Amino acid sequence: MSRIKSLFERKNKNVLNIYCTAGYPxxxxxxxxxxxLEKHGADIVELGMPYSDPLADGPVIxxxxxxxxxxxxxxxxxxxxLKDLRTQSNIPLILMGYMNPxxxxxxxxxCADAAAVGVDGLILPDLPEYEFETExxxxxxxxxxxxxxxxxxxxxxxRVHRLDSLSTGFLYAVSxxxxxxxxxxxxxxxxxxxxxxxxxxxNPVLVxxxxxxxxxxxxAGTHANGAIIGTAFVKxxxxxxxxxxxxxxxxxGVL
Amino acid sequence: xxxxxxxTPNEYGYYGSFGGAYIPEMLHRNVEELKTRYLDIIxxxxxxxxxxxxxxxxxxxxxxxxxxxxLSAQFGTNIYLKREDLCHTGAHKINNTIGQILxxxxxxxxxxxxxxxxxxxxxxxATVCALKGIQCIVYMxxxxxxRQAPNVARMxxxxxxxxxxxxGSKTLKDATNEAIRDWINHPDDTHYxxxxxxxxxxxxxxxxxxQSVISKEIxxxxxxxxxxxxxxxxxxxxxxxxxxxxxxxxFLDEKEVELVAVEAAGLGVNSGQSAATSQLGRPGILHGSxxxxxxxxxxxxxxxxxxxxxxDYPGIGPLHAHLFETGRAKFLSATDQEAVExxxxxxxxxxxxxxxxxxxxxxxxxxxxxxxNDHVVVCLSGRGDKDLATYMKYxx
Numbered sequence: 348m349s350r351i352k353s354l355f356e357r358k359n360k361n362v363l364n365i366y367c368t369a370g371y372p373x374x375x376x377x378x379x380x381x382x383x384l385e386k387h388g389a390d391i392v393e394l395g396m397p398y399s400d401p402l403a404d405g406p407v408i409x410x411x412x413x414x415x416x417x418x419x420x421x422x423x424x425x426x427x428x429l430k431d432l433r434t435q436s437n438i439p440l441i442l443m444g445y446m447n448p449x450x451x452x453x454x455x456x457x458c459a460d461a462a463a464v465g466v467d468g469l470i471l472p473d474l475p476e477y478e479f480e481t482e483x484x485x486x487x488x489x490x491x492x493x494x495x496x497x498x499x500x501x502x503x504x505x506r507v508h509r510l511d512s513l514s515t516g517f518l519y520a521v522s523x524x525x526x527x528x529x530x531x532x533x534x535x536x537x538x539x540x541x542x543x544x545x546x547x548x549x550n551p552v553l554v555x556x557x558x559x560x561x562x563x564x565x566x567a568g569t570h571a572n573g574a575i576i577g578t579a580f581v582k583x584x585x586x587x588x589x590x591x592x593x594x595x596x597x598x599x600g601v602l
Numbered sequence: 603x604x605x606x607x608x609x610t611p612n613e614y615g616y617y618g619s620f621g622g623a624y625i626p627e628m629l630h631r632n633v634e635e636l637k638t639r640y641l642d643i644i645x646x647x648x649x650x651x652x653x654x655x656x657x658x659x660x661x662x663x664x665x666x667x668x669x670x671x672x673l674s675a676q677f678g679t680n681i682y683l684k685r686e687d688l689c690h691t692g693a694h695k696i697n698n699t700i701g702q703i704l705x706x707x708x709x710x711x712x713x714x715x716x717x718x719x720x721x722x723x724x725x726x727x728a729t730v731c732a733l734k735g736i737q738c739i740v741y742m743x744x745x746x747x748x749r750q751a752p753n754v755a756r757m758x759x760x761x762x763x764x765x766x767x768x769x770g771s772k773t774l775k776d777a778t779n780e781a782i783r784d785w786i787n788h789p790d791d792t793h794y795x796x797x798x799x800x801x802x803x804x805x806x807x808x809x810x811x812x813q814s815v816i817s818k819e820i821x822x823x824x825x826x827x828x829x830x831x832x833x834x835x836x837x838x839x840x841x842x843x844x845x846x847x848x849x850x851x852x853f854l855d856e857k858e859v860e861l862v863a864v865e866a867a868g869l870g871v872n873s874g875q876s877a878a879t880s881q882l883g884r885p886g887i888l889h890g891s892x893x894x895x896x897x898x899x900x901x902x903x904x905x906x907x908x909x910x911x912x913x914d915y916p917g918i919g920p921l922h923a924h925l926f927e928t929g930r931a932k933f934l935s936a937t938d939q940e941a942v943e944x945x946x947x948x949x950x951x952x953x954x955x956x957x958x959x960x961x962x963x964x965x966x967x968x969x970x971x972x973x974x975n976d977h978v979v980v981c982l983s984g985r986g987d988k989d990l991a992t993y994m995k996y997x998x
Binding site for chain 1: 624630782786885886889895899902
């Protein structure tokens with residue numbers, strides 16, 4: 348059974364998924380951040396692969412990508428950093444990124460190498476369902492990786508069901524129509540999350556975008572299985588020279 | 603299922619292996635709405651009537667097809683210039699923005715966003731927004747805002763808000779990213795007027811259709827002047843490729859017409875300072891479609907270079923990538939220096955100062971061979987007023 352699936356069998360409320368950018372704040376921070384997140388109570392780590400043109404991201408995550416790329420981060424280096432992770436850590440790990448660097452690496456090789464280092468799932472927001480179904484989905488499944496689609500308040504019920512049926516692991520509910528780190532808040536998301544809850548989806552639902560602290564995390568948990576925090580955590584790592592301390596302090600403010 | 607030809611992508615927006623709609627879910631509803639409705643709207647008789655009236659009375663179409671006699675003598679053939687430089691706002695860009703503003707009205711949108719590099723598309727968008735009294739926000743790289751002050755002033759005078767793109771390399775590709783991010787954040791009331799034949803399906807097809815008026819007129823005008831509808835060659839510059847798509851469109855399926863796309867070689871194709879995407883690019887995904895893309899080995903997008911801000915883009919439209927891959931179009935390039943020489947040559951030979959972009963197309967004439975009975979059409983996509991500061995550096 349996949350690590351993500353067994354996590355949700357153990358725990359189906361207040362699941363906390365933390366996003367961080369690979370190779371940030373320092374080139375070699377990746378594994379230290381993952382281990383600290385596991386130690387201090389995160390349930391899933393979503394690791395962003397930096398890209399020069401991250402369309403769905405706001406300024407904070409863009410900036411972390413720029414810094415990481417400037418420090419020489421590549422997908423190849425990321426897999427080297429992760430190669431011994433599973434001897435030290437059992438936290439479910441998802442890679443998030445944009446299609447272009449992945450297809451340049453070679454999509455099949457990417458999935459094989461990700462699976463080999465113990466990655467559990469993928470989020471590729473600019474991989475559309477048509478291309479997923481006709482070309483890439485089979486490769487992802489062949490290597491035993493989960494694939495997580497996004498839905499938004501604008502996504503119709505029919506389409507939510509469809510994307511839910513294509514997803515494994517969980518479904519990523521974007522809380523508002525925005526890029527990451529916008530100041531739109533969770534207040535208006537209640538009715539939408541309630542609608543998703545009533546749809547009795549196959550997958551657990553994690554809410555992302557606009558979750559930044561204990562209050563928003565709790566609120567997200569009322570109608571979903573948990574939440575994803577990205578921008579607020581990346582901010583907490585800015586200029587950090589002690590990743591574990593930054594992680595501990597950040598999670599103490601959420602959990 | 604719609605059959606895919608050179609003129610029409612398949613229902614998923616593919617021209618051969620290029621195209622598609624690689625967009626995050628946050629854009630799905632808006633792009634799907636466009637995809638479902640654009641053809642019905644464009645083909646509606648009342649839409650066509652309004653578009654034709656504006657193209658005629660406001661943009662100044664049809665633009666002349668001018669037999670450039672002294673230039674023809676120089677190259678030993680018959681060279682016709684399609685005078686898009688005589689359009690309102692000084693370039694072909696207005697053909698697309700008029701079409702899209704009418705489409706935005708039909709879709710009930712109240713707010714327009716656009717990206718711009720040199721500012722030509724930004725000015726053409728601000729112009730049609732003023733015409734229709736619709737709010738207009740133009741994203742422009744911070745570096746381009748510094749380099750293109752007169753066009754920034756024009757947009758502001760036309761009532762647009764110009765927002766600097768501060769991310770990445772602070773030029774056209776980043777302005778496009780910022781416009782797309784704006785669209786993600788405003789899903790209800792906003793239409794994004796993309797300026798070239800790039801972006802997710804249906805944009806490449808939609809912009810091509812709005813620009814195809816160029817080749818429609820060329821066919822009719824050539825028939826009137828020479829008795830034949832089909833030129834031997836059509837030559838156009840390609841950045842993203844909108845004027846080339848428009849100039850090629852009605853000849854795509856006429857195999858005897860040679861299509862020549864001219865890219866910007868910058869300081870030289872292999873200088874590391876170039877924008878010749880077909881030579882330097884590999885298949886990749888940027889701004890929502892799969893095409894040829896200048897990028898590093900790791901798939902990070904590379905910042906191109908050209909003396910012409912309108913050709914300074916790391917990709918080309920998926921139609922052009924397909925024309926390149928299948929060999930339907932011949933791809934040439936011109937360096938900064940060659941383009942400037944071609945501009946000065948046209949000014950002296952014909953009394954026309956061309957835009958730097960169009961000068962790349964003119965420069966290719968020196969590398970093509972013609973016979974004396976050929977009819978060669980060059981798309982003179984824009985006028986050179988905006989480039990005077992650059993040209994002044996070369997006046998001795």
